[in-house]
Amino acid sequence: MMPDLGKYATSVLSAYGASIAILVVLIWASLARSARVRKSLEAFEAKRKGNG
Amino acid sequence: MVLKVKDLAVSRGGLTVLEGLNFTLSPGQALVLRGPNGSGKTTLLRTLAGLQPPAAGDIVGDPETIAYAAHADGLKPTLSVRENLAFWAQVFGTSDLSPAIDAFNLGTLLDRAAGALSAGQKRRLGLARLKVTGRQVWMLDEPTVSLDTSSVEQFAHTIRDHLKNQGSALLATHIDLGFEATVLDVSPYKAKLRDLPVLEEGLL
């Protein structure tokens, strides 16, 4: 299954690993902030409706 | 008429603070703005002076006739009183300092560094700057802060003089300066909170 990467295996694997890790961090950070902002906005609007 | 305001709204930090303002300012007229702190008097003056765009409405008037004096006097502490005044005179293309010096009793302070003046003396120098601009419309933001009673009287006298010479003045101040002035209370023009500044309400 695994292709033979020869003597450059470390380089290729670390390039893939690093890139995917950076992408994952970016996506996770975007989703986390999205969820956080969404939650606080909804909480705020619910409170406003409750008051008014 | 030197300044006409039609349906003006002004905003601070993206929020409209005053709206629906209509007034005119004629030569020889003084208009006093009143209202509690934070009601938008400074914002209105800055808008009229051209430092920020109106949120809505029109300002009809020539910006080249306006001299603006803010809370801060714009003095350079290492320059002398004379140098400070002379600089602003040059910027506004005038040359005669003596009326301004006389009006605010600065004659004895001329060679003192502005940094060595008391708060009241600095304020007097800041107001003297208006006189050297040679401009017709004075816009003053809390001009009497840190002035003593006799200096306030000097200031009121200078304003009366300015009005007599077909000048006009727009002042944001809490105290009665003892000259005939139209009073505009800005409180009724406080912007309604219905308008969200940018995005529509109920966005989600």
Added chain:
Amino acid sequence: MSERRSLWEYANPRKFMGLSGTILPWITIAGGVLLVVGLIWGFFFTPDDYRQGSTVKIIYLHVPSALMAINAWFMMLVASLIWLIRRHHVSALAARAAAPVGVAMTIIALVTGAIWGQPMWGTWWVWDPRLTSFLILFLFYLGYVALWAAVENDDTAADLTSVTCIVGSVFAVLSRYAVNFWNQGLHQGASLSLDPEENVADIFYYPLLVTIAAFVLIFVALVLLRTRTEIRARQLRAYMARERMQ
């Protein structure tokens, strides 16, 4: 359709939220699928290059990320111009949302470039004009992001960052030219380059196209998601500011 309908309608925050909410899942799925397909194709089913060996597989990440690093800046430039000219808030917020994505793309391009360079050039870093340009681009991104973070008022921040983006673009192009001139003597031969136009055969090229498409879609999805977040955050700040006034 009435004649007033136009593309600009989607600059309205409400319309934007509606449309972006509908298409975001599809773009995300398409981007994810293409990325998996492209990377598996490239990683498992392409041969090694006869000179570069298996390191040629790095191009499936390096080239798309490098392209997106530049395209993200270009998108920010266009969005900044739209904000300055037409004052659509969504545009300014989209530029803000794109910047961190551009930063990440630049980092991926730099890291994969360095990892590729280590066995090929015998060193992690050479002051190759292309690598150096990306480093400079990275610095421009940092300044842009820092400026957004430093200015409190949203409209002021949008105005300042837009002007910075335009001025920065001119200087970025100038830097690219300067760097080329500065290191012309040491330029690496095209035989050992990650540039697809110079030495990539068809067999490597098709999976590369797939990953490029994947990166474009992922970029769009992330920018849409982050723009939605920025719009909500803006709305929240507007509520808060209003509450303080009462």
Added chain:
Amino acid sequence: MIALLLRDLKIAVRAGGGFGLGLAFFLIVVVLVPFSVGPQSSLLASIAPGILWLGALLACLLSLDRIFALDFEDGSLDLLATSPLPLEGIVSVKAAAHWLTSALPLVIAAPFLALMLNLPAAGYFWIVLSLLLGTPALSVIGTFGAALTVGLKRGGLLLSILVLPLYVPTLIFGAELARRGVNGMDTQTPLLMLAGITFATIALLPFASAAVIRINLR
């Protein structure tokens, strides 16, 4: 305009104006270099153009935040913006004052520091020429950065982060011109590019700086 220039120069020269700080910084940076890379004359001579350029650039950077900060704090900037002077002219004058008080002393001091770095005498001309031609661009670009960050708390570090990438082309062509001149190589391209950058920034960037000041004063 001339009144403004004279006022700024007067303030800079009088006590508390910070005049000469940049020069002292330049001197210290260049003096520290042999301590960090070793005292070999040949090595120092070969890196001298780069060191002098980098030192001058950093010394310029150091004084950028003073360009507008004082005028903003004491209210003069508001008053200047409502004065008959065009804001584009005001920012140009500010840049000119920065160049005269911060950059020009560096240009004059550069040959003496080049001497300490064992640069051959024939190279002094190129050091001075490249700095003379390049530092105005540094002042004008720095004025743009200062205009961007005027009124920001903790704007100093941000100013550096914003301005340094913009300095890259000027630094590359300036240092390249000095290096090539010192080594007797062809100097035409970097000379033209450096002059081009300087004149283009002087002509165009004040419009951006003025726009940014207007935004910040709102």
